[in-house]
Amino acid sequence: MIQPHDSIIVKSLGRFLIPVIQIFGLYVLFFGQYGPGGGFVGGVILGTSIILAVLTFGHNASRSQIAKKLLHGDGVGMLIYAGVGGLCMIGGGEFLNYAHLEIPGLEVASRRSLGIVLTQIGVALDVAVTAISIVFSLSAEEIIEDSLNG
Amino acid sequence: MTIAVEIVLLILLLVTAAGAILVKDLMSAILLLGTYSFFLSLVWAWLGAVDVAFVEAVVGAGLATVLFLVTLFGTAPKDSRLRRPPPPIAALFALPLLGILLLYAANDLPEFGDPNSPASSHISPIYLENSFQDSHTPNVVTSVLMDYRSLDTMVETVVIFTAGIACALLLRRKAS
Known part of the structure; x- marks a missing residue:
C-alpha cells in the first residue's frame, strides 16, 4: 500500500501537474493522426498521470478512487477495438475494414479516418487501464481486493 | 556535425548501459536504465523515427522506470544490493563470438536512407x-x-x- 507523500512541495506539484499531463495525453491521443503520437503513447501518458496521483496522494485519497473505478474497465478498450471491427463486418466488409462503417453522409476516406480515431481511443483505454492495473498489482494486494469485493 | 552528435549519443548510450549493469545499488541501476532509454529516444529522434522516439521516451524512460521503482519498494531492503557471481567461461567465449557475427552481418545491411533498400x-x-x-x-x-x-x-x-x-x-x- 502506498501512503500519501509528506512533502507539501510534492503535493502542490502533483495537483498542478496531473491535469496538465492529462490534457497533454488527450492532445497526443487525438493529434496522432497529424503528428507523432497516437493511441499507445496517449494511453500511457493518461495512465501515468493517474499513477502519479496514486503515488503522490496515496491509495485512499479521493483522487485515487477514480483509479480504482477505472480498474473495473479492464477490457473495455479491447471491446471498443474489436467492436469497431465487428461494426465493419455488420456493414458488409472485412473485419476492421473501416470503409464499411455504416455512417450516412461520410465518404470512404472520412470513414477510415473515423475508424482510426475510434480504434486509437480503444488502444489508449486498454493501455492506460493496464498500466494502472500493473502498478496496483505491484503495490497494493489487500487494498485492491477490498475495493473490488466491497 | 552529424557524425559528432551520433558519436556523442552512442557514447552516452554505452556509458549508461554499462553503468546500469555495473552499479551496485539497484535504485541507481533503475535510474540509469531510465537515462539509457531517454538517450535511446534521442537517437531515434535523431534518425527521424519520431513516433518510436516518443514511445521510447514515454514507456522506456517513464512507465518502465516507475514500474521498476514500485517493484523495488515492494521487495525487502536486503534485496537492494547485488551479489554478482563471476560469469561462466562459456559465456565469455560465446558472447564475443555472437558480437563478431552480428558485426559481420551488419556489413550487408543497406545504407541508412538508401532509396533502393528492400524496406523502402x-x-x-x-x-x-x-x-x-x-x-x-x-x-x-x-x-x-x-x-x-x-x-x-x-x-x-x-x-x-x-x-x-x-x-x-x-x-x-x-x-x-
Missing part, C-alpha cells in the same frame, strides 16, 4: 502515396498502424491486455 522499395511507397487519399491521415505511421495493419495492432493490444491480466492473477492476493 517494397510496399512503403504505396503507403506513402495513398495514405492521405485513403484515410485523410497525414501521419503515415498512424495510418499504417491503425488502418493498413489494423489487425496486427489489435493483437498487440491483446498482448498488453494479457500482460495486465497475468500481473493481476500473479500478484493480487488477499491479505492473510
Whole structure:
C-alpha cells in the first residue's frame, strides 16, 4: 500500500501537474493522426498521470478512487477495438475494414479516418487501464481486493 | 556535425548501459536504465523515427522506470544490493563470438536512407502515396498502424491486455 507523500512541495506539484499531463495525453491521443503520437503513447501518458496521483496522494485519497473505478474497465478498450471491427463486418466488409462503417453522409476516406480515431481511443483505454492495473498489482494486494469485493 | 552528435549519443548510450549493469545499488541501476532509454529516444529522434522516439521516451524512460521503482519498494531492503557471481567461461567465449557475427552481418545491411533498400522499395511507397487519399491521415505511421495493419495492432493490444491480466492473477492476493 502506498501512503500519501509528506512533502507539501510534492503535493502542490502533483495537483498542478496531473491535469496538465492529462490534457497533454488527450492532445497526443487525438493529434496522432497529424503528428507523432497516437493511441499507445496517449494511453500511457493518461495512465501515468493517474499513477502519479496514486503515488503522490496515496491509495485512499479521493483522487485515487477514480483509479480504482477505472480498474473495473479492464477490457473495455479491447471491446471498443474489436467492436469497431465487428461494426465493419455488420456493414458488409472485412473485419476492421473501416470503409464499411455504416455512417450516412461520410465518404470512404472520412470513414477510415473515423475508424482510426475510434480504434486509437480503444488502444489508449486498454493501455492506460493496464498500466494502472500493473502498478496496483505491484503495490497494493489487500487494498485492491477490498475495493473490488466491497 | 552529424557524425559528432551520433558519436556523442552512442557514447552516452554505452556509458549508461554499462553503468546500469555495473552499479551496485539497484535504485541507481533503475535510474540509469531510465537515462539509457531517454538517450535511446534521442537517437531515434535523431534518425527521424519520431513516433518510436516518443514511445521510447514515454514507456522506456517513464512507465518502465516507475514500474521498476514500485517493484523495488515492494521487495525487502536486503534485496537492494547485488551479489554478482563471476560469469561462466562459456559465456565469455560465446558472447564475443555472437558480437563478431552480428558485426559481420551488419556489413550487408543497406545504407541508412538508401532509396533502393528492400524496406523502402517494397510496399512503403504505396503507403506513402495513398495514405492521405485513403484515410485523410497525414501521419503515415498512424495510418499504417491503425488502418493498413489494423489487425496486427489489435493483437498487440491483446498482448498488453494479457500482460495486465497475468500481473493481476500473479500478484493480487488477499491479505492473510
